Amino acid sequence: MPEGPEVEIVKRGLLAIKNQQISQIIVSNHPKYNLIQDRLSHISRVLDIHRIGKFLIWEFDSNVFAINHLGMTGIWSIQNTKEESNLQELVLKKHFKLGFHCDSGDFFMFEDIRTFGRFEIYNDDPRKFHPTLVNMGPDILDKNFSNVEFSKRLKGKGSRGRSAEIGNALLNQSIIAGCGNIYKSESLFLSNIDPRRKVNTLSDTEMNKLGESLQIVAKKALEAGGSTIRDFVTVDGYDGLMQNEFKIYGKENEPCPNCQSTIIKIKQGGRSTYLCAKCQK
DNA sequence: CCAGCAGCCTGTGCGC
C-alpha cells in the first residue's frame, strides 16, 4: 500500500501515542499476531517511533522494539473509545490485527486486509542488526540524501555494473529506500529515463538527475498528504491528495503532459510501469 | 553478489 512518504505521514500521526499510558494491548488470533501478546506484556509506553524506508520501528519501554511494516493494505487509525462497547466493536472488525488502548481513551488500531503487513517484537533495536534495515539504501525523504551513495549502490559492486532494468532497481530498498511502484514511474518520467534501460547504461548525469527526481517526487507527495489510490488514509482518516498530481502513473492511453503522445503501460517484474516512450529515453 | 520469480493474502472491478 504505502511508500516512504505515506509511511512518514502514518508515523507522524502515530506519535500521538508517545508517552501515553497504555492500559491494554489487544491482539487478533491471526497466526501472524497471536504470539506477540506475551512479548508485549511488560510494556506500558511508547518512547518513540522511527521510520526507515517503509518500515516503522516502535520503541517501547522495557527495552522492547517492534518492526512494523504496513505491507500493501496495513492501516493505523486512532479511535475514540469513551464507551466500552466501541472497543468491542472495533476489535471484532474483520481485519483487525492489533491495538493499543490508552488511559486517555485513545485506541491505536492496526488493520490489515491482505496480511502482508508485519509487527514483530525484538529485545534490541533491530536497526542495529536486522539485515534488511542495516542494508537499507539512502532514504528518498532524507534531508541529507547522498547522490554519491545512491549512484554507488545503483552501480553495484561488480565491475560490469547492474544488468537489471532501472524500473526494477528502484524497487530494491537496499539501493533506494522508500520508493515504491508509483513514485518509481513518476520519478523516471521526471528524469526522462526509460524504465527499461539497464542500470549499467545510465550516465552519471542521469543517475544524479534520477536521485534529484526521486527526492522531488517524495517531497511533493509528503506535502500533498500522500497518495490515496485505494486504502491509504492518515491515522485521522483523511485521504491524501498526491494522486491528483500524478503525471504518468495510472495514465495509460492518456496524452503525455509534456509532448501529448500516448502514455503506455508495461509490465516489469510483474508490476505495472507507466511511461512516455517519446520523452523517456 | 545479483536477477528473476513464486508465494504470501483479500478485495475489487471488469468482461462475459
Next chain:
DNA sequence: TGCGCACAGGCTGCTG
C-alpha cells in the same frame, strides 16, 4: 445476477 479472471501502492526466500 453471478462467475472467473486480472489486478492491486510490498517484501521474502529460493533458484541458478
